[in-house]
Structures are given as structure tokens and as C-alpha cells.
Amino acid sequence: xxKKSELRKTFREIRKNKACYAMLAPFMILFIMFxxxxxxxxxxxxxxDFNMVQKPEFVGLSNFRTxxxxxxxxxxxxxxxxxxxxxxxxxxxxxxxxxxWLINGMPRYLRTIFTLIFYIPSLAAVYTVWxxxxxxxxxxxxxxxxxxxxxxxxxxxxxxxxxxxxxxTIVVQLWISLGAGFLALRAGFQNIDPVLYEAxxxxxxxxxxxxxxxxxxxxxxxxxxxxxxxxxxxxxxxxTVAQNLVGFPSxxxxxxxxxxxAYDYGWERYEMGYASAICMILFIIMFFLSRLIAKGLKKIAx
Amino acid sequence: xxxxxxxxxxxxxxxxxxxxxxxLSFVFLTILGxxxxxxxxxxxxxxxxxxEELFVxxxxxxxxxxxxxxxxxxxxxxxxxxxxxSRYVFNSVFVTVxxxxxxxxxxxxxxxxxxxxxxxxxxxxxxxxxxxxxxQSSVIYIxxxxxxxxxxxxxxxxxxxxxxxxxxxxxFLMRQSISQMPDAMIDAAKVDGAGxxxxxxxxxxxxxxxxxxxxxxxxxxAAWNIQGSGVIFREQYKTLPAAVAQxxxxxxxxxxxxxxASVFMLIPPAVVFILAQRYxxxxxxxxxxxx
Numbered sequence: 007x008x009k010k011s012e013l014r015k016t017f018r019e020i021r022k023n024k025a026c027y028a029m030l031a032p033f034m035i036l037f038i039m040f041x042x043x044x045x046x047x048x049x050x051x052x053x054x055d056f057n058m059v060q061k062p063e064f065v066g067l068s069n070f071r072t073x074x075x076x077x078x079x080x081x082x083x084x085x086x087x088x089x090x091x092x093x094x095x096x097x098x099x100x101x102x103x104x105x106x107w108l109i110n111g112m113p114r115y116l117r118t119i120f121t122l123i124f125y126i127p128s129l130a131a132v133y134t135v136w137x138x139x140x141x142x143x144x145x146x147x148x149x150x151x152x153x154x155x156x157x158x159x160x161x162x163x164x165x166x167x168x169x170x171x172x173x174x175t176i177v178v179q180l181w182i183s184l185g186a187g188f189l190a191l192r193a194g195f196q197n198i199d200p201v202l203y204e205a206x207x208x209x210x211x212x213x214x215x216x217x218x219x220x221x222x223x224x225x226x227x228x229x230x231x232x233x234x235x236x237x238x239x240x241x242x243x244x245x246t247v248a249q250n251l252v253g254f255p256s257x258x259x260x261x262x263x264x265x266x267x268a269y270d271y272g273w274e275r276y277e278m279g280y281a282s283a284i285c286m287i288l289f290i291i292m293f294f295l296s297r298l299i300a301k302g303l304k305k306i307a308x
Numbered sequence: 309x310x311x312x313x314x315x316x317x318x319x320x321x322x323x324x325x326x327x328x329x330x331x332l333s334f335v336f337l338t339i340l341g342x343x344x345x346x347x348x349x350x351x352x353x354x355x356x357x358x359x360e361e362l363f364v365x366x367x368x369x370x371x372x373x374x375x376x377x378x379x380x381x382x383x384x385x386x387x388x389x390x391x392x393x394s395r396y397v398f399n400s401v402f403v404t405v406x407x408x409x410x411x412x413x414x415x416x417x418x419x420x421x422x423x424x425x426x427x428x429x430x431x432x433x434x435x436x437x438x439x440x441x442x443x444q445s446s447v448i449y450i451x452x453x454x455x456x457x458x459x460x461x462x463x464x465x466x467x468x469x470x471x472x473x474x475x476x477x478x479x480f481l482m483r484q485s486i487s488q489m490p491d492a493m494i495d496a497a498k499v500d501g502a503g504x505x506x507x508x509x510x511x512x513x514x515x516x517x518x519x520x521x522x523x524x525x526x527x528x529x530a531a532w533n534i535q536g537s538g539v540i541f542r543e544q545y546k547t548l549p550a551a552v553a554q555x556x557x558x559x560x561x562x563x564x565x566x567x568x569a570s571v572f573m574l575i576p577p578a579v580v581f582i583l584a585q586r587y588x589x590x591x592x593x594x595x596x597x598x599x
Contacts, residue, residue, distance in 0.1 A: 016428050019427060019428050020427070020428050022427075023425065023428070025503065025505075026421040026427050026430075027427075028504075029417045029418065029420065029421045029505065029508065030417070030421055030422070030433070032414045033414040033417065033418035033474060033479060036414065036470060036471075036474030037437075037440075037474040037476065039455055040448075041443065041448065041474065042436070042440070043455055044451030044452045044454070045440070045443050045451070047451050047454065047455075048451050051451070051454075058454070058457065105337065108333040108337050111329070111330060111333055112330070112334065116334070118585060120341060121585060122578075122581065122582060122585065123344055124341065124344055125581065126344070126574075127344060127347070129578055129581060130529070130570075130573045130578075131533055131573070132347075132570040132573060133347075134566055134570060135347045135348075135351040135354065135570065136347060138350070138563055139347065139350065145362075145365060145367050146367075147350070147367055150365065150366040181344065181347065186595075189588055189589065189592045190592045190596070192592070193590070193591070193592035193593035194592075194593060196593060197593035226596075227596065228595075228596015229592075229595060229596045230596075231596060231597040232596050232597050235441050235597065236441075239441070239442055268450060269450075272449075272450035272453075273450065273538050278450065285448075285451070292442050292443075293439075293442065296442055
């Protein structure tokens, strides 16, 4: 009985808020079609064999068994992705924070200029210029510079030598990584109430370091969280940069990330079931990581 | 005021920081900034370098005889694809304008009700949007492709516009910003008998200029860079980034042309960002995820 009346209440609520749903509808329809359904679909499709032409065929855990037990390239792509994410993610996060902090201490006009300078690489996909910098002949800027200095005496094959490709990709990824997260942190600093610093000084805060721990980080937790999410997304799903820069596939799969692997199976071989299984693993890793960071930040903020 | 407090207060006023610290951070930022800007500078230099200077050894960091030949060649190079260069520009402008307009309108409407009203499902939708920030990237392209195939929009401009138009990031930023607005303003309009749609357009949106500008910049930037590889096959629907990628992949001899194309790609979003930076920073201050 009680359940029924509650249900009726909910219905009444829904009817009362008709207008709200109407306002939401245009966005939600597109959002459900192009974000919710694709993400939700990756789950069932990951358990099938599906080539886009025939009907998907249920194969149980076979995709995952293949991935973890016999797909050597997948295992190496996980290693590459983790190395890549561990190097680009935290470094770029700290850089975003540090640069935003330093910029905040600048006079107004310099703040505008510096923000533009650091943000500009992420504006458009203009990293092709790095191909000229890392070019493998004597005409490559890095090669000619290093030869001039006498560090090396023959041009290094930055873009094709298996020893360098991952490093090169990481440098370029770092270069383009000061995006929305950077702007959020930059804004977060600007938004801290100056009164907080005064109060802190009265309570015995002596230096910039203490100020950072006791005032800045606690009052910027939401922005820090936002920037962390952006950073996780860009470091774990990177792949385009590597594909365009060091080729696809890269030498010895040295810059072959999980994302590239999914791309390979999804768009090159049309094995959608397998590609979905790969993406699902990536989703799960990313989801737990963002939870972990949220917990960590809450602890810091007290 | 005790000396300590005064000192710290001064050190935190952005414009009046102690000179030593400011100078040091200025030097640090400048060095790092040079590293950031150097490739951009090189892009511009390479774009105005005549072909014969590309193979000079050692490579020069400036153009001895700057020329606009590369820009001219860029128009000619893509023309060999039987589609005139202007077509790619038109496609990109069309896609960018559509995505930006649709996203701004839809996202504002959704963000407004999500920020200011409680109704069955509102909390869940908010949660889904925050979570989906994780999934808005290339990870879902493959699955999106399947949806688009079902809708029969592959190889049409809709395949470029619709997925980009429903960005959760836009709604999220807008909602954060609108929730800072005092309820009193909305209530006053409600008393006047205005419907939700009218409140949104006449009260809320005019008040949210910074957030709207931010949304516009992000939408513009994302849309301007849409390459559409995998969903667009007909040459006449390809966008500028797709054309640029084609030129860029044709080797060193075309490097100058590729760089000219990069410059061409970079200018519109850079101009938009410069014009609207102030608004962006204002909005991003509310971007935080509270949970």
C-alpha cells in the first residue's frame, strides 16, 4: 500500500515538473544517443564476436581470455599505457598547478599573456611541427642541434627507433596537455578569497609552503578534482598523437597504447566485440582511478 | 596590523608581490614559456620558408627570404583532390557553427533546470553527467560509430555535428556557473508568471555571459578540430583538419605547406580565445567537482 502511494507521489512529481523534462529533452536525447548508449553498449558487445555486418554472436569470456592470455600486443599496450599515463598524467598535473600558481602571482597583463602562451599548444592539433624537430635526418632541428653540441655524431632516428618513440610521444603529449584542467586551476587560484590568507597569517602560517597546504589546496579541492579528471582522460586515452607522430603501428609497438589497440581492432579490422572488450577494461581502470583521486583529495582537504 | 600579517598580505596581492619572488617566478615562467612557444614559432617560420630553404644545413630558426608561397601551394595542393580548398573551409565553418550553436542552446537549457530545480531523476542525471566526463573522449568513438551506423548518418555532416553537440562538459560547466546565481532572481520572474523557457532566455542566460562564452570557446575549439576520420569518406564532406592531415602526411618536401595549413588551423581558435580569456577564467572558477 505504502509503496503504491509513493509511486503515485513520484508520478505526480514528474507531471508537476513536465516543463523541466521538456527543457532537458533536447540535450538528453543527443547525450543518451552518443554517450550513454555507446558506453552502456560496450558492456554486452564486449562479450560477443561482432563484425558490423553479421549479427553479434555471444562468445562469453573468450574476448577477455584472448586479451589477457594470448594477445601479447595487448599486454605490451597496457604496459605502454601505464608508463605513458604515469609519466604524462602526474607531471602534467603538477605542471598545470605550478604554472597556474606562478601565473597568479604576476601582474594582470602578464597573467593574460602567460595564460595564452601555455594554453596555445592545446588549442588545435598543430603538433605536426614536432615531426620536423624530431626528424631523423641531419635536417631535423634536434639532430642538428645535438650534433652541433657534439653530444651525438650521427643523426638519431627519433621517430622510428624503438628506444625513443615512447619518449618522443610523451614530450609532445606533455606539450599539448595544459588544457581545460589548467584553465580550471588558473581560475581556482584567482578565486581564493584574500581574507583567507590574512586569517592564515594571524593563525601562524609562516611561509608559502604552509600556505599551499593549509589554505590553497583545501579551498581549491573542486578545481583540483576537475583537473584530475581531465588529466586522467587525456593521459589514458592518448593515442592519436602517437599515431600521427611515430606512425601506426609504431616501431616494435613501443608507443602502442590500449587506445591505439582498440582503434586497430575497431576501425582497421572491424572486430567490434574485441575492441569493445578493450575499451571496457580502459573504462574500468579510469573509473577506479578517478574514485581513488577523489578519496585522496578529500583526505587532503580534511 | 602586525608586521608579519602585513608582509604576508602584501606577498599575496598578485600585483604587489615582493620583487624577489616575482622576478624569480617570472624567469621560470619565461623559460618554460619559451619551450612551449618555440614549436609554435617554428610552425610559423616553416610556413613562410621558401622550399629551397627547407633543405639548408644546418636548419635555420628563421626564414631568410620569407614568402607566402606555401599558403598558395596549400590551396593548390588540396585542389588536386578534385574538391576545391574552399570546400574544406566551408565544411569546417559549417560544422563549427552548427556544433557551437546547438551545444550552447541545448546545454544552457539543460544546465538551467539541473542547477535550479529538484525533480525525480535530477540527481541521477547530474551524477551521470559528472561520470561521463571520463568517457567523453576518443574511447567511445568506436561505439558511437555503431550508433551512427544504425541511424544511417555515416558519411553525412550529421555524423560530425550530432555527437559533438551533446558534450557533457558544456552542461557541467554551465550548471556549476548557474548554481551560483541567487534564487531570488528566478523567483521574481516566476511570480510574474514566466515559463521555464522564458526565465531561461530572459533572466538566466543574459546573466551567464562568461559561462556562455566559455562554453562557446570549448565547443568552437572541439568542433574546429573535428577530423571525422572513419565516419566521413566522401571528399566533399571532409573538414579542414582532415585535409591538413592529408597534406601533412605527404612528406618533407611538403613540410612548408603542412605548416602553412597548421597556421591556418591555429588562428581562428587563438583569436577567439584571446578575445574571451577573461570570461573563461571567470567561469572555470566554478568548474570544480564537489562530491
